[in-house]
Amino acid sequence: MKDYYEILGISKNASQDEVKKAFHRLAHKHHPNKGGDESKFKEINEAYQTLSNQEKRKQYDMFGNADGAGNFNWAWGKEGTQNIEFDMEDLNDMFGDVFGFGSRASRKKDLKRGKDIRVDIEVSLEEVLKDINKNISLRMNVRCSRCEGKGAEPGTALNECFSCRGTGEVQKVKRTFLGSFTQWSICPECDGEGQRPQKPCNVCKGEGQVKGEEDISINIPAGVDSHQMIKMVGRGEAGKKGGQSGDLYVRILVKEHELFKRRGDDLITSRLITFSQSVLGDKIKLVDLEGSEFLQKIPARTESGKIIKINGKGIPHFSGYGRGDLYIELKIETPKHLTKEQKMLLKELQKQGL
Ligand SMILES: [Zn+2]
Ligand SMILES: [Zn+2]
DSSP states (O other): OOOHHHHHTOOTTOOHHHHHHHHHHHHHHHOGGGTOOHHHHHHHHHHHHHHTSHHHHHHHHHHOSOSSGGGOOOOHHHHOSTTOOOOHHHHHHHHHHHHOOSOHHHHHHHHHSOOOEEEEEEEOTGGGGSOEEEEEEEEEEEEOTTTTTSOBOTTOOEEEOTTTTTSSEEEEEEEETTEEEEEEEEOTTTTTOSEEESSBOTTTTTSSEEEEEEEEEEEEOTTOOTTOEEEETTOSSOOSTTOOOOOEEEEEEEOOOSSOEEETTEEEEEEEEOHHHHHHOEEEEEEOTTSOEEEEEEOSSOOTTOEEEETTOSOBOSSSSOBOOEEEEEEEOOOSOOOHHHHHHHHHHHHTTO
16 A cells, blocks of 8 residues: 555655645656656655555554555554544455455354344233233245255255355455455355255246245243343344245233323223212222122221222233232212202201201
């Protein structure tokens, strides 16, 4: 790589003003229109383009005057990468082999791996009470059954890949701002296998996967809550040409219930009682989330808004035994319609000061 400072005849500590002055002086001297050397002029221009731009200059300074990846001044760890314009993909491509970023084998594996799939599943609050199974059907790429995902027509041989001559890798020269690099990458013809089927599978055309429908049974444990994710390893999209399948992520969404609100593993509901029940106490019939009726005693002199707690009638704990509790808020109902007799009795009560 060229030394831009040397080309402009300035020191490494030169100010932006000095960079500019040096360029003007040299550009004047070597301008092709004035009989100067065109390649020299281009070189000066290139040096100026880099050193007059603060970002580019910083990058250039960080990398030093390297001749290639082998002599590279490796400074990422110390300098941080936030101002560097290369993304990791480029870095892996450029230096993967020199610096051991991500082995070729693992990149090869990733290329063939099927996609991960995410689905949302709605369950009712009642369904959360027990372990359940939900069956869903997903349209996605599934393993080709004719070739068992391998991509070769059954009974045909595998030949050496013509593109990479069986090595599974192809060489490319990549030119960058930092110089030219020889880049090895996975052979796109054989996906790094080094072999290609003599005859690709008739059904999947050699891909090893076909569009299809997959029936999946999802086990949803009791006590699950909204936004919990169930990971099903290997149940995502089929891999290409014998590659690993992706994973399936099932996100749970618990539907709102008409009567019961969930707070953690506790349930909250409300119940109307009459004025006489609140004053004298009573036994009232209640229904839990399972739908079973039970009797609950209300003490005398219960005020409106009083909350009674019933142990163990909430949601089962997701991890472990036991359940949350049920809280019932009692509200005194003001009657809207009264019979003649009720009205008469209430008037009696009024006379008594109630
Ligand atoms: Zn096939
Ligand atoms: Zn190949």
